[in-house]
Amino acid sequence: MLHNLSIGELGRSLTAGEISSVELARHFLGRIERLNPALNAVITLTADHALNEAAAADRRRAAGDRAPLLGIPLIHKDIFCTDGVRTSCGSRMLDNFVAPYDATVVTRLKDAGAVMLGKANMDEFAMGSSNETSFYGPVKNPWDLSKVPGGSSGGSAAAAAARLAAYTTGTDTGGSIRQPAALTGVTGVKPTYGRVSRFGMIAFASSLDQAGVLARSAADAAIVLQAMAGFDPQDSTSIDTPVPDYSAALDQPLAGLKIGLLREFFEGLEARNSALIHDALKVYRSLGAQTVDVSLPHLPLSVPTYYVVAPAECSSNLSRFDGVRFGYRCKEPRDLLDLYKRSRGEGFGAEVKRRIMTGTYVLSAGYFDAYYLKAQKVRRLITDDFRAAFTQVDLLIGPTTPTPAFAIGAKIDDPITMYLNDIYTIGANLAGLPGLSLPCGFVDGLPMGLQLIGPHFSESKLLNAAHRFQTATDWHHRSPPGYEQ
C-alpha cells in the first residue's frame, strides 16, 4: 500500500513512473476523507491546492528534477502561515484568518516540491499536551479513539500515525512534537533552537518554540529536516551554521557511542514503561554503544521553570490578537476597552487565557524578580547541567513521557497533572537542545516513545542513533489497527 511506503520508496516509485504525484495526492486525500472524520486530525483540507502542486511536481520530475521530497504529500500543523489558506492556530481567534504569506518552513518545503494536503489540528496556540484545547475539538488517537494523541502537535501526530500523509510538520515548545509522536507511535524530531526558522510560525513562547517533523522513521525525518533546516535572515534567532547531510550519516556505526541514562527520568516511572527503556538500551548495547548513568540535578525544576517562562512570553506574544487588524472581533463593541475585552475574552479558550494571566502575573511589577528572573536563573542551571553531562556522554536517553496516551477528558480539568506530562521533554526546550522521540514498544496496546537528547546541532547524531535502532527493531513499522489498509 502506497501509504505504508517510506519517503525514499515513494520517490523511487514516482521516478520509476509507477505512480504520479497527482495519483499519490489523490490516494492520501482519499484516506483523509475516509479516516479523518473519526480522528479530527485535519481541520483544513486543501485538495485543489494539493492537486495543483502535485501536477507541478510531476512536471518538475519529467524535467529531470529528483529532489527527495518532490511530489511527496504532507500536512502542515496549522501554526504555520500558509499563503491564501486559513491559518487558525487551533483558535477561534484566527478561525477567519487567511494568512497573506508563507512561513519559511512552508516556503522551503514548497521549494523542495512538497505537496500540501491540508492543515493539522492542534492545541489552541500550541498550548496543551492532549490536543483537547483546540477550538476545532479534540483529536483522537488512531491507536484508541478514546485516547488523546498528545499535544500540541496532536493533529500532526495522529495524521502521521494514521498514514494520512507521508509526513507532517509540528512545533515543539515544551515537548509538542516528541510527546504526541511518542503517544501515537511515530518518530518526531525537535531540532536545536535556531536550526529551523521561526518566521511565519505563530509564536507561543519565542525562546522555546522550534519547528520540526513527525514521520514514520528517522530516515524519513532526516530527509524532511534536510529541507527545513538552515539560516533565515528573517529570524534573528536562527543560527547561521551549515546543515550537514543528515541522510548520509544515518548508517554510521554506533560502536563507542556513549549514551547517558538520565537518572531523574526514571524516578517514579512505572515498571512496564521503565522495562521498555531498558530493552531499548539492550538494543543499543548490542549495536556497540556504551551506557552510563548520568544525573542532571536541576532537571526536576524544569516544569515550574517552563510554566513561568513560557506563559510570560505568550502573554506578550498574544497581545497582537486585539480584534483591531485581523482575527476575531466581538460584535458591536461599545468602545475600545470593550473591543479588547470581548474580542479576547470570546476569541481565546480557557487554557490560553490561563497562560496569559499566569504570564501577565509573573511579569508584573513586584513579582518579576521572584518569578521571571528566578526562572531564568534556573533555566541557566538546567542548561549548565546538560552542558556538563555532554562532556561525559554523546547522547542522553530516557522515556519521552511518563505514561502512554491517556483518556480524552481525563486530565483536562487538572492543569497541573496535565503539565506534568511534559516533565521529560521540557528540559531540552529550556536548554535549546535537539530531541527526538521514536517508538520503543507498547504498554496496554498503546505505543511508548524513547527519547534521545543531544548537544546543540547534534541532529545528525540523533537521527543516526534513531535510524540504527530502527534497523534493529520494527516498532516504527507498526500501524494502528485499521489503518494498515
Next chain:
Amino acid sequence: MSDWEVVIGLEIHAQLATKSKIFSGSATAYGAPPNTQANLVDLAYPGVLPVLNVEAVRMAVKFGLSIGAEVARRSVFARKNYFYPDLPKGYQISQYELPVVKQGRLQIVLDDGTVKTVGITRAHLEEDAGKSLHEGLAHASGIDLNRAGTPLLEIVSEPDMRSAKEAVAYMKKIHTLVRYLEICDGNMQEGSFRCDANVSVRPRGREKFGTRAEIKNLNSFRFVEKAIHFEVARQIELLESGGTVVQETRLYDSDKDETRPMRSKEEANDYRYFPDPDLLPVQIDESFVSAVRATLPELPDDKAARFVRDFHLSAYDAGVLSASRELGAYFESVVAQLSPAQAKLAANWVMGELSSALNRDSLDIGASRVSPLQLSGLLARIVDQTISGKIAKEVFEAMWSEGDSADAIIEASGLKQITDSSAIEGVIDAVIAANPKQLADYRSGKDKLFGFFVGQTMKAMAGKANPGVVNERLKKALD
C-alpha cells in the same frame, strides 16, 4: 530671587534618519498616504519577526561617541507591554535595563556666558508607534501605521537644568548635534525631534528633589519654554498654598498655554518589561566603534573653538556660526576666498545681511540665493575699498534678487567708491562754501557738526565716496 529652585530633566526623542524602519524593511519617508509604508511586520501579523536595522545602531553609537559616552558592548531590547490601537504588537520594542549608550555629557552656554555641563544618563533605541487619526471620521478613529516601527533614539538627561532657558539651550544643543551627525533631520513640525520634560521645584538649598510632573510630547523650543514656565508657576503656587504636587503625566495645550493632567502615577501602566526573545542582545565590538568613530564629523564645540582660535571670532559669533554644519561650511567657504584676517567681516555678513535675507525668504542656508563665492566677491570689494559697507548692502540686495556677481553689479550701476582725494576735496570745498553758518558754529566748538559735513559730502557724491578719505580730508579742511 525666588525661594524656589527649578529642577528639569529632558527626555528627547530623535527620529533616526534611516531609510528603512528599525525592525522591518518598510520605508520611513514622511507624509506618505496612510498605511502605505507598513508591511506585515509593522502590522504585527501572526508569525512575523523583527530584524534589527544595523544602521540605527550605527547612528546611536555615533551619538554616543559625540557626547563622550560609554557605548555598551552589550545592550538588550526589551518589550514594553501595553494595549493601544496604534501599537500593533501590543508591545513596543525598546531598551530598558541595558541601553546602547550610557553616561555622556554636553556643554551649554548660559546667557551670562558661563558654560554648564549637562549629564546625559543614557540614550536608547526604540521603535515609534503609529498614529491614531480622529479628524474627518464620524464615530470612528483611523489608524495610520506608517510611523510604526520608525527608529527613535531616546536621549535622557540628568535632572541638571535649573530654568526653562537652560532646558531650551540644552535641547537646541542636542538638536544641533543630531543634525551635525546626520542621524536626525531635526524636523520638529513633522515630529522628528520632540521631548518630554520632567519638571519639579524644591525650596532653594534643599538637596532632595520635589515631586515631578512629566510634560509629554513638546515639539517646539518655544513650547518647551512656555510649558515649563507654566508648570513651574503651577507647582510653586500649589506648594505655597499648602498643596502637594502629585507625580503625574501632563499634556501641554499650546492654545491655552497651560498643562493639564493626562494620567496619574496610580493609573500608570505596569509595562511588564522583559527582554525580547525574538531579538538577540546587540553585541558591539571595538572595530564597530572604531569604524563609526571614523565617520564622526567635526563636532559643533570643536568647530566653534577652532573659529575662535583661527579666526579670532568672539565665542558668541563662533557659537552662532557653528550651530549648523551647513552654516559653518558656508562661512568657511567665504573666508577661504578672503584671508583669515577678514574672518570677522565675513562673520558679520553671514550673521547679518545673509541671515536676515534667508529669514525673510524662509530659506535654508543650503538654498541661499547668494553663494559663498558671490559673497566673498562682494566682501573683497569692501576690503579693497572699491565700495563702502553701505553701498555693499545695496550690492548684496541686487545680488540676492538678480544673482549677478558683485563686480558686475558695481560696474553696471556705477557704484564704485571714489577714493580719488582730489575729487573728494573739490566736493568738500563746495560743501563748506555752501554752509558758512555751520562752519562758524563748528569752529566755535560744536564738534557734533562734523557729522553734518560728512553727510553733506557723502550726499553730494551719491554715497560713493570712501568714508575714510572723506573723514580725513574734512578734518584737514575744517580744522
